[in-house]
Amino acid sequence: MTLTPDQTHWFSQTFAQMVGNVEQAVVGKTRVIQLALTALVAEGHLLLEDFPGTGKTSLARAIAQTLQGKQSRIQFTPDLLPSDVTGVTIYDQRTQRFDFHPGPVFANVVLADEINRASPKTQSALLEVMEESHVTVDGVTHSVGRPFIVIATQNPIEQAGTYRLPEAQLDRFLIKTSLGYPDHASTVKILGQPTQARGGSVLSPVISTDHVASMIDLAARVHVDQAVLEYVARLIEETREAHDVVLGTSVRAGLGLTRAAKVWALASGREYVVPDDVKTLAVPVLAHRMVLDPEEEFRGTTAESVIARILGQVSAPQERVA
Numbered sequence: 412m413t414l415t416p417d418q419t420h421w422f423s424q425t426f427a428q429m430v431g432n433v434e435q436a437v438v439g440k441t442r443v444i445q446l447a448l449t450a451l452v453a454e455g456h457l458l459l460e461d462f463p464g465t466g467k468t469s470l471a472r473a474i475a476q477t478l479q480g481k482q483s484r485i486q487f488t489p490d491l492l493p494s495d496v497t498g499v500t501i502y503d504q505r506t507q508r509f510d511f512h513p514g515p516v517f518a519n520v521v522l523a524d525e526i527n528r529a530s531p532k533t534q535s536a537l538l539e540v541m542e543e544s545h546v547t548v549d550g551v552t553h554s555v556g557r558p559f560i561v562i563a564t565q566n567p568i569e570q571a572g573t574y575r576l577p578e579a580q581l582d583r584f585l586i587k588t589s590l591g592y593p594d595h596a597s598t599v600k601i602l603g604q605p606t607q608a609r610g611g612s613v614l615s616p617v618i619s620t621d622h623v624a625s626m627i628d629l630a631a632r633v634h635v636d637q638a639v640l641e642y643v644a645r646l647i648e649e650t651r652e653a654h655d656v657v658l659g660t661s662v663r664a665g666l667g668l669t670r671a672a673k674v675w676a677l678a679s680g681r682e683y684v685v686p687d688d689v690k691t692l693a694v695p696v697l698a699h700r701m702v703l704d705p706e707e708e709f710r711g712t713t714a715e716s717v718i719a720r721i722l723g724q725v726s727a728p729q730e731r732v733a
Contacts, residue, residue, distance in 0.1 A: 412632055413632075413634075413682070414629060414632055414633070414677075414682040418629055419677060419680060419681070419682050420680070422626055422629050422630070422677045422678065423677065423678055423679065423680045425618065425622070425626065426448065426452070426626070426677075426678040427678075428617055428618075429448055429477055429617060429618060430444050430445055430448060432473075432477045432614055432615075432617045433447075433448070433470070433473045433474055433477055433614070435473075435614060436469055436470075436472070436473035436476075436614055437466055437469055437470045437473055437590070438593060438597045438600050438601050439593045439594060439596070439597030439600070440466070440470070440590055440593070440597075443470070443588055443589075443590055444470070445675075445678070446586050446588050446692075446695055447459075447470060447474055447562070447586070447588070448474070449586065449671050449674045449675055449678070449692075450560065450585045450586045450671070451474065451478075451558065451560050451623070452623070452626050452627055452630055452674045453585060453627075453630065453667070453670040453671045453673070453674045454558065454559075454560075454627055454670070455560070455584070455585020455586060455667055455670065455671065456541050456560055456561040456562070456563070456583060456584045456585055456586075457471075457560065457561070457562045457563070457584065457585070457586050457587075457588075458526075458563050458564075458565065458581070458584040458586070458587040458588075458699065459471065459562070459563065459564045459565070459587075459588065459589065459590065460564075460565050460566070460567065460587060460588075460589050461564075461566075461567075461589040461590050461591065462566065462567065463566060465589075465590045465591060465592060466590050467564040467590060468522070468524055468564055470562075470590065471520075471522045471524075471562040471564060472522065473614055474520060474562060475520040475522060475562075476613065476614040476615075476616060477614060477616060477617055477618065478519060478520055478558075478616060478618060478619075478620065478623060479616035479617075479618065479619045479620065480518070480519030480520065480558070480619070480620040480623075481517075481518040481519050481520075481556075482518055482519065482520050482521075482522070483515035483516070483517075483518035483520075483521050483522070484515070484521075484522040484524060485515050485516070485521065485522065485523050485524065486524050486525065487523060487524060487525050487526050487527075487528050487529035487533070487534075488528055488529060489528060489529065489530060491529045491530075491533045492533060493532060493533050493535070493536035494514070495514060495515075495533075496514050496515065496516050496533065496536045496537065497514045497516055497536050497540070497546045497548060498511060498512055498513040498514035498516070498517070498546065498548055498553070499511075499512055499514070499548070500512070500548055500549045500551075509549070511548060511551065511553060513553065514546075516537070516540055516546060516555060516561075517546075517553070517555050517556075518555070518559075519556065519558055519559060519560070519620055520560055520562065521559075521560070521561045521562070522562050522563075522564075523537070523561055523562070523563040523564070524563075524564050525564060525565060525566065526563040526564065526565050526576070527565040527566065527573045527574050527575065527576055528566075528573055528574070529574070530574065531574060531577060534574070534576060534577065534580055535577070535579075535580065537561060537580065537583075538579060538580060538583060540555055540559075540561075541561055541580075541583040541584075542583055544556075544557070544559050557620075557624055557627075558620060558623045558624060558627060561584075563584070578658065578700075578702065581699050581700055582661060582663055582664070582700050584699065585667045585670070585671060585696060586671065586692075586695045586696055587695060587698070587699035588695050629677065630670075630673045630674045630677050631670075631673065632682075633673035633674075633676055633677050633681075633682055633683065633684060634682060634683040634684070635669060635672070635673065635683070635684045636683070636684070636728070638728035639672075639684050639685070639686060639689065639728060640669070641728070642686060642689060642725070642727055642728055643665050643668055643669055643672075643689055644665060645725050646665075646668075646689070646693060646697070646721060646722070646725055647659070647660045647661075647662070647664055647665045647668075647697070649721045649724065649725055650697065650701055650717070650718070650721060653717055653720075653721065654704075655703055655704050655707035655712050655717060656701055656702070656703055656704065656717060657702045657703065657704050658701060658702035659701060660697050660700045660701060661700065664696065664697055664700050667696055668689060668692060668693065668696045668697065669684075671692045671696055672684045672688040672689050672692055675688045675691065675692060676688050686727035686728055689727075690722055690727070693718050693722055694715050694718050694719070697714075697718055698713075698714035698715050698717075698718050699714065701714045701717065701718075703717070
């Protein structure tokens with residue numbers, strides 16, 4: 412079903428309002444905020460990697476506060492157990508039956524803080540829920556509801572006490588990005604803000620979970636031309652053929668790039684995807700899913716540079732003239 416101009420306008424205006432609300436807490440990082448909210452509406456998950464003190468947790472908290480839904484936070488530590496994330500079944504002697512006690516993953520926005528400080532076993536507890544939006548405990552499946560997003564933060568792997576995320580889990584994150592340090596003007600603005608409590612800024616929600624669900628449904632109806640689909644397919648195929656890549660991107664990556672491009676297009680006021688939408692999102696959606704050849708990585712090659720090279724090599728479809 413084709414989107415109407417009113418629906419397109421409502422989506423783009425609502426998306427901009429959400430971005431503006433988050434910017435009250437995270438100054439000078441408009442593009443990162445747009446990427447984060449794209450992950451939310453595309454029903455994906457977000458991975459924020461940066462050094463301590465750059466605002467990763469503040470961004471995740473601001474997104475959670477912008478959405479009028481259930482929030483939870485999991486502080487990942489080496490002794491965290493999988494049941495501490497998903498929940499546990501406990502026998503109740505009074506009722507003589509087993510009752511399920513849901514874990515913090517049962518929320519609309521789940522902040523997984525410093526996810527790479529937990530053991531790989533605990534990290535793997537998130538695999539099922541991130542892919543299928545439900546948790547299976549003792550053979551019983553429990554849905555986490557809709558919308559649902561995991562916003563994970565991690566310090567670089569060179570930091571002491573961190574574990575590299577397994578490739579299977581990295582592939583579950585739709586977008587990976589970093590904040591970086593603010594520029595001089597933004598730093599001055601942050602320093603001049605009124606002193607906040609230790610918990611940071613408290614934002615008022617601007618959208619309900621029902622409206623986010625409506626945005627998700629609208630984005631799914633954005634038109635993607637066959638030529639753009641073929642362009643996406645060629646990009647992910649080229650990541651597998653690149654000489655400096657050991658593991659390229661999967662079909663899941665191509666599906667994620669297409670979903671994200673739909674959201675980006677609709678947020679820009681268009682009911683159709685153009686190649687520039689794909690180019691804009693290629694690095695944050697694809698780069699973290701690739702495994703580079705160790706020797707090439709030692710020479711300074713990065714996944715971002717490989718994606719940039721592939722974008723330059725693969726010809727984008729040209730705009731059709733009616």
